[in-house]
Amino acid sequence: MLSFECDYNNGAAPKVLQAIIDSNSAYVPGYGFDEFTKRAEDKIKAAIGKSDVDIEFVNGGTQANQLVISTMLKDYEGVVAADTGHVNTHESGAIEYTGHKVMTIKNNDGKIMANALESFLSAYHRDGNKDAIVYPGMVYISHPTENGTLYSKKELEDLRKVTTKYSIPLFLDGARLSYGLESKETDVTLSDIANLCDVFYIGGTKCGALSGEAIVFSSGMRPEHFWARKKQHGALSAKGRLLGVQFDALFTDGYYNTLGRHAIDMAERLKKILKDKGYEFYMYSPTNQQYVVVDNEKMKELEKSVRFGFWDLVDDNHTAIRFCTSWSTTDEDLDELEKVL
Numbered sequence: 001m002l003s004f005e006c007d008y009n010n011g012a013a014p015k016v017l018q019a020i021i022d023s024n025s026a027y028v029p030g031y032g033f034d035e036f037t038k039r040a041e042d043k044i045k046a047a048i049g050k051s052d053v054d055i056e057f058v059n060g061g062t063q064a065n066q067l068v069i070s071t072m073l074k075d076y077e078g079v080v081a082a083d084t085g086h087v088n089t090h091e092s093g094a095i096e097y098t099g100h101k102v103m104t105i106k107n108n109d110g111k112i113m114a115n116a117l118e119s120f121l122s123a124y125h126r127d128g129n130k131d132a133i134v135y136p137g138m139v140y141i142s143h144p145t146e147n148g149t150l151y152s153k154k155e156l157e158d159l160r161k162v163t164t165k166y167s168i169p170l171f172l173d174g175a176r177l178s179y180g181l182e183s184k185e186t187d188v189t190l191s192d193i194a195n196l197c198d199v200f201y202i203g204g205t206k207c208g209a210l211s212g213e214a215i216v217f218s219s220g221m222r223p224e225h226f227w228a229r230k231k232q233h234g235a236l237s238a239k240g241r242l243l244g245v246q247f248d249a250l251f252t253d254g255y256y257n258t259l260g261r262h263a264i265d266m267a268e269r270l271k272k273i274l275k276d277k278g279y280e281f282y283m284y285s286p287t288n289q290q291y292v293v294v295d296n297e298k299m300k301e302l303e304k305s306v307r308f309g310f311w312d313l314v315d316d317n318h319t320a321i322r323f324c325t326s327w328s329t330t331d332e333d334l335d336e337l338e339k340v341l
Helices: 014-023 035-048 061-072 114-126 153-165 177-181 190-196 226-232 241-250 255-276 296-302 331-340
Strands: 054-058 077-082 102-105 135-142 170-173 199-203 213-217 280-283 289-295 309-315 318-324
Touching: 014 241, 035 054, 035 190, 035 213, 035 241, 054 061, 054 226, 054 241, 061 135, 061 170, 061 199, 061 213, 061 226, 077 114, 102 114, 114 135, 114 153, 135 153, 153 170, 153 190, 177 190, 177 199, 177 255, 190 199, 241 255, 255 289, 255 331, 280 309, 289 296, 296 318
Parallel strands: 077 102, 077 135, 135 170, 170 199
Antiparallel strands: 054 213, 199 213, 280 289, 289 318, 309 318
């Protein structure tokens, strides 16, 4: 079977796996107080060009989202997200489980636009019954979005102006950040994200690590007693070294960028194959996620030899499906897919 259903369907990128093997026999302190984790933190700080940040490692994206949102919000606050946002759709109510409401705004190509956010927040503050309504205490965005789209630097700057006006933090989910940073159509850098967001995370699970995300808090934004609260959430790994080792490898000699660039190159070739075969694109994506509409009968045939992701029901006879490339996609994979298509 060819696997294009997601970008976390393989193990670890070669240099990451080798780093785990090379460090395996070392005896180091637990819970992330080890030399590998410290090196990873230093390298991430160098990559973003800021030293006054706090970095915390966790195992997965939903865990990162739940931990950041629940520890930064007060108990009467909710988080504002696009209606397509991951915290609103595919996290099984993980945010609501902590007692915080996800408050949605209609998406624009998967994104929240500054004018829509301004209208949403302004309406809340003008509401005569606002004390009986959940307070919008944070804005959540993802880059790339769930639609495979990207924020421009101007769009991030405009969002930042709105969140600053209302004194609430801007949180960026970077589960697929490597693929966003290396898109041929982006003008956003890692430093831009660090300067424009109060908190964000650098995705490892979908970008070459076995598992792991690096949460980056801007100066003064790390919640109090975060270590203890991390443990309460079951997000504190005794063998924190495993996360540190992986991010140490990912941020050595630009490896994180190299992996992302490869996935984008593969996605560009995939787009050409799909276009040449006459497939209708469900929506446009400049990243590693590609969406097409297929006839349901042909989809059943395709399922016999290719794994892909379900995305949406188009009508009674057609379905939108998603193909993902990743750091591990090869030209041979695409050759075989082309033959099947």
